[in-house]
Each structure stands twice: as C-alpha cells, then as structure tokens.
Amino acid sequence: MKGKTVVVLVNDPGNAGNDTTMFKGKAMTYYGRWMYKYEEAARQGAAGLLIIHDTKPAAYPWSVVQSSYSGAKLRNQTADKGASKCTIEGWITLDAAKKLFSAAGQDYEEAYTAANQKGFKARPLNLQVSTSITNKLRRQESKNVVAVLPGTTRPDEYIIYSAHWDHLGIGAPVAGDSIYNGAADNASGCAALLAIANAFQQAKEKPGRSIVFLAVTGEEQGLLGSMYYANHPLFPVRKTVADLNMDDLPNTGPMRDLTVIGYGQSELDEYARAAAQEQGRYIQPDQNADKGYFFRSDHFSFAHVGVPSLYASGTADSWTKGKAYMKKMSEEFEAQHYHQPSDEYNAQADYRGMEWDARLLYRVGSRLAAETTFPQWKPGSEFKAIRDKSLAQK
Template sequence: MKRVVLGVLALSVSSALMAATPKFDGARISADVKELASDAYEGRSPATAGEEKTIAYLSKQFADAGLQPGGDLKDGKRLWTQAVPLRKGDIVGAPQLALHQGGKTVALEQGKQIAVRAAMNGASNVDISKAPLVFLGYGVKAPERNWDDFKGVDLKGKIAVVLINDPDFETGQGDFDGKGMTYYGRWTYKYEEGARQGALGVLIVHETAPASYGWATVAGSNTNTMFDVVRDNPADSHPLLEGWIQRDLAVELFRSAGQDFEALKKKAQQRDFTPVPLTGASLDAKYAVKTEVITSHNVAARLEGSSHPDETIIYSAHWDHIGVGEPDARGDRIFNGALDNASGTASLIELARGFAKQKRPQRSVVFLAVTAEEKGLLGSEYYATHPLYPLEKTVAVINMDGMAPFGPSRDFGIYGAARFELLDQLKDVAKGWDIRYTPDPKPEAGLFFRSDHFPFAKRGVPALSWSAGQDWVDGGVAAGKKASEDYTAKRYHQQGDEWQPDWVFAGAARDLEVLYTLGNQLANSRSWPNWSRDESFRAVRDASADQRK
C-alpha cells in the first residue's frame, strides 16, 4: 500500500500539519479525578447510581468544553451515550465451598483461599458435590503451535485446575512468546477454553509473578458483581464454576493427591504434557446466582471534522471501576479507582478541552469513555462490534489507562510489544519533548490484552494504550519503579486506590501534549497508518483497504 507509506512519511516531516499544541492543566485533571474517585460515585460500577453520576458528570464536562454528543442516534439526534446491554451476575449470600482431599474435608472461605465468580453461563444456581479435579497444565489448546494440554481428557462433571500465564513464563523460552504473554496466558482464555472442552469448572492457580499482581487484586476483582456481553449461548464461553485458588492451597492439594506441584509445573512446560487426575481430591460448591440483563453505557463526545467528517480518530479511556465490595482491614468497602481509571477519564476530558479550543481538524475526533473494562473490556468490545462510526474508516485508537499523577518522565511506553506504524509515529512525536520509547518492561503481564485498545486491534484498527514511563525526571528509574510496585501491591484493584492531595498530574499534562500532537497530525492528514506485515492484525485491516482513500 504505497499511498500509506508516503502518507506516513509526510506526516512525520511536515510541521505545517501541526497546530499549536495547547497546554493542559494538571490541577484541573486532579480535580476531575478527585470528583470521579470520591465515595459519592461508589466505585463507578456499571448499572449503579455511580454510573448515573459518572455519565452526568462526563456529559456536562464534554458539553462545557464545546463538543457535540457522539453516541446513539435517537429521533435523528445524537445522544451523549451508547447503550451497552450486559448480563449482570451476583452471588447471593456467602458461597459454601469445600475441598475433599486425603480423606479430609476442608472448608474454604471466599476471598481467602479461593475466589469464585458469579456464574455467567446462564445458571441461577451452582450446586456441585465432590466434583473430581484434574490438573491441565496451562489449559492451552493451540493447534498452530502443536500444543494441547487437554489431549483427549473427558472433562464432563470435572473441575480443571490450570496455571496462569503461558508455558514459556518460567524459562523465557519455548513455543509461545518467551517472557511475553500471549492471549493463551490470559485468565479469560482459560475459562473460555475450559467451556469449549466441556469442563464443569475451571480453577486458576494464583502466583504473583506470572499473574503480575497479588492475591488481594484477585480477591477484589472476582468476588464482586460480574458482567459479560449478552450471548446467545453463554455456556459456550463460560463453565459453570470459574475461580482462582491460592498457590499454597494448590501445593497442599497436589501433595494430598501424591503429586508435587513444582514438578508438575515443569512437566506442564513441555509439549508432551498429559492431564493429571488429582486422585482423591474433589470440590463442593453451592451458591445461588442472581442474573439479569441490564443496560450500561459508553459515553461519546465528538468534534466533527471540517473536510473528512466520516474519518475518525478515537481517544478512549474506561470510566468504570469495581464498585462496592467486602470491607478491607480499615472497613472500607468502596473501590474508588482513582488511578484506575479516573485518571485516564479525567485526562480524556482535559484532552477534549484542548481540542475544542483549537482550529477544527479535517477528520473527526471522538472522545470515548467506555464501560465495564474491569469485567473483561466489555464496553470497548461492544463498541468494536457495534461501532458508532465505521471501523474501516477509523484511523487509529489512542487509549489512556492510568495517567501519571506526579511529575513527568524521560520515557514512555505502550502496553505490549506490537509492531505498527502508529507506534513509529508516536516515537517521532515524542522526540519533540525529548521523550524516548522504552519497550514494555513486563511483557509477561499481558497488558496488550488487558486494555481497551485490544478489541479494536483484533479487528484491524491501529490501536495502542499509552503507558507513562518509569524514568522520572525527578528521581529516575528507581523512583518510578518504586511507585509502580507500591501501587500494584497496595492499591491496584483494592480499596486503597484513592485520590491523593499531592497528585499534581504534571506528568499527565505533559503526556497529553504528546498524545494531542499525534492525534492532531492524524486528524489533519490523509495518512492511514497500518500494522507491520508480520502482525496478525494486518490482514484484517488490509481486507477493508478499498474503503479508505
């Protein structure tokens, strides 16, 4: 596609395409985060009063900035929102859970040794008695890699016990992507494949390093309200029982079955691994599930292009968080989600303010705040399957999930290690601020599959999620890494993710200048950036090339 290559070259060298970059206000970002992450919003869970307050706040901020509604059409006019139907599930009361092992029955406490999710396969009750347990390695069936952890096992009436991440994680070498997580390593895939293979349930063994977060994050994320897209046959994608167990429980479970956990893990890293029944071990699980189909909402604001309004650049961030759950040690039940992702949502608002003050771009710019990211990227998945503006003419998606609350850094990154022209352009733009690109320092965390750019990427749209760097101007890599590790351990998907009075958001304000410039260049060009030829998303994008001129 010669015209794309020429367009990218022109984009990177022509300063005439760049409008004056507006200055963004860190104090204003902080004020928006403080509001959205306040207890009044109850953790911004979908289909709650917190959602209603969030939608009202975002719509007002976008309107005050001078943007137009960009959501669903009603009576010939656009709304601020896009309706997103979701299946909602809640466990009623405390689940009764027990493990039978070595002739003993051990009661399990929800959120402590085990974290089970509300059934999303359509069942109103989970009533499992002494279901046998089978160890299935990493729970991967990948024909293109000649890999099958199931190898003909009959899982009817049985619970699959699987490891998190990929078989390559421990060694960094093998048939997957070394230390880089593939989609086969994601917990969502483990449940989906378990359902496809006929398992009654799937339990994932939690270990902090391969999961990239601690048990507190698992418990906080999985013992609250669950959501899913509305499916014709939900049991095709969800087994009856979905959950996680602590590593220590798994070690004892394997030992009582005459197996060694570490030894079996090593075997699971080989192609010739075969399923291992955990002899004498079984699980009881009994609880009611309340399910209903509800309507949540994406929020969309639009700046219509002056000469190519049918071509769109999307900036996105997810507005939702976990909501209200069990109290922590302080008695706090609200998961405020200040960094995750009130910071990205506030930055989206601030970016919209900046665009609205400048000369109207040639292409349209959409500011999309999506719902239910915390439940599996559901809002962005819904948009990608029901786009308000055609994906074939969506130039790029630039997503923000966790923006820098302190000072600026000398580097930046993106989630994952995809290769595409949009990243090359971003690198060129960042040089104007003397910011260098640093590859994802934790490819094993699978962040590429965990943020809202992914549903767009897998449908061919060039899409990335911005990641603030860790080489801080004030304090260097040591300070940046310390802050990141502290957040992951103490606040990520926990009640402690609250607004802090020392958050100046100077880093986010500077980063928005970079992201504005990238999007503004795209919005005032004829460029159509594409994926590298060795990326699987390239073929999907190329299939619609005749719709882009």
C-alpha cells in the same frame, strides 16, 4: 474435557522466566490471559475451570483477585444468555493448589515444571468435586459515553480516544474503607480524555478527520464496554484510523520515557516517537511485557477487530528522580493500592506527567487527523490479517 473441571496455570508456558524460546518469550500472549483460558475451556466442553494464582506470572497479588472477582460479576449479554460458558469459573491460591495436588498423590512442583516443557499433555488428577452454587441473576444496563467532533475534510474517517470510566465501586472493606475510588485507575484517563476533547474543540484549526471521544464501561469486569463497542461499532471499523487509549496515567511528575504497551505491533510507534521527541523524551517498549498489559486495557478490544491501537504513557523514568524511584513507586502501587480503596485522589501528587502524556496523545491524534493514509500493523503482528481483510471491504 467434556464435563471435567480443569486446573490450569496462569500466563504462558515458560513465562516464569525460565524459557524465553516459547511463544513470544517473556512477553505474554493472548493465550496466557485468564479470559482466553475461560473461553477455551468452554469451547472444549469443560464443566469448570480453576486458575492457579501465582503472583509473579499473574502480575498482581491475591488481594487483586479477591477485590476484582468476589461478589457479583458482570458479563455482556449473549444470545444463549451465557449457557455456553463453563458452569464454574474461578481462581485458587497457590497453597490451595499444592494441597489439591497432594490429595491427588502428585507433586505440584514436578507437575509445574513438566507443564512448562514442550510436549506436555494434560494429566488426570483422578479427583472428584461436588459443589452447589445458588446464583441470583439480574439484568441491567451500563453505558458507554460517546462524543464526536466531526472532521472538516474527511468526516467519514474516525480517530478514537478511549478511557474507561468504571472501577470496582463499593466492596470488601480494607482498613475500614469500602469505597474503591479508582483515582489513578482510571479517573486519570477520564480527566485526560476530557482535557483532550476540550483542546480539540478550542483549536483554531479543526481536525480533518472526525475525532471520537469514548468513555467505556465495564473495563474492570473484562473490557466489557470497549468489547461491546468493537463488536457493535457506531462508526465502521474499516473507517476507524486508530484508537488512542488512556489508562492509569502518572501522578509522579514529568517522565523522560514514553513506554508503549505492545511496542512493535504497529506504525503508531513512529507517531508516538515523533511526539515524544518534541517533548525531549524517549520511547521504549513495555519493560514488563510478561505481565500482559497489552491485553488488560481497552485498546485491546480495538486491536482484536484489527484497529491499530496505541496505549502509552510515562511509567519508568522520572525526569527529576530517575528509574530506581519509579520502580519503587510502581511496585508500591501494585502491592498496596492497585484495585484497593487506597487508590484515591492525592492533592499533593504531581500531575504534570499526566499533562505531558495528554499533550503528547493530542499531538498524535492531530497528526493522524491531518493525514489521508491509515497506519498499518507491522509484519508479524497477529492483528495484521484482520485489518487487511477489513480494509479490503468496500
């Protein structure tokens, strides 16, 4: 790939729903994430990488790509100041991709079908691209915000509650509004983080293990703040019991379900199930695992270094209005409000579901803080070997 510009599909092979025998079936793997594709293209020496946007496997419309990736892009500082990355990283629309293949004398649909079959080999398009980009680089700092409640009996062991405080700021106007507020994504998680911190502080019985409240920056730019923390931890990774992450909590009232993103990965599923049952709720796996939510919030940064992580909330089954209503609301939010200025605070919304989730996560953290054991990754998890190696260190 050295010196070449690579054109790739979003998500994993077979993930369009046609072949569930490849990789993890309908569940996206890390290899299907755009972040991994950029990383691998750079490792292979590519000059550029263009990802073809397709709404279903991408799990969001083109408007999200526009709002998220237009304008300046932040990156964590590296020793080589980004020199090892591809010179060009970007997305193209599906229509643009079809025109590109047509110009190369190839049929896009045939190439798409072939690329979703085992044994596929990359094909040359025999096209050349010439472009010039003038970049103005600037370096700035953004902050993770950390507070710690020391444990009473095992203060050198840590439970992290995480939520990202950033959103997109001021961007391209939509219907005359250029302020991307991020009320659901993720002022909701920050509100829960503060409420849980307050509850631990006021509790009569203080936690045995230390509780870390971590508000991270740069999530919308690629999990930058949480990834930085995971690679430069204030507290040893091998002494970090778990991460409990909050992102985009419900404003549609109490939920019967507790949907666990990445269900089946770790023993934290059992902690979540017990807390849900105390509220009369049931636990279920992510119903949209093909959309790769496991890799799209800050818990993944902790999983990446081996820390068992729980990312769960009520999303699918309204206590009073049922599943069909929540499916409609979820689709409406994704199509009209996700990463848009219209993600605003709504005084008429029902925030009791957010409260229930915060209470549930407080219960999980309290139980973990009272124990002496560490929750484990389950056999088959790609993160188990990393954790086992970490815990074996002295």
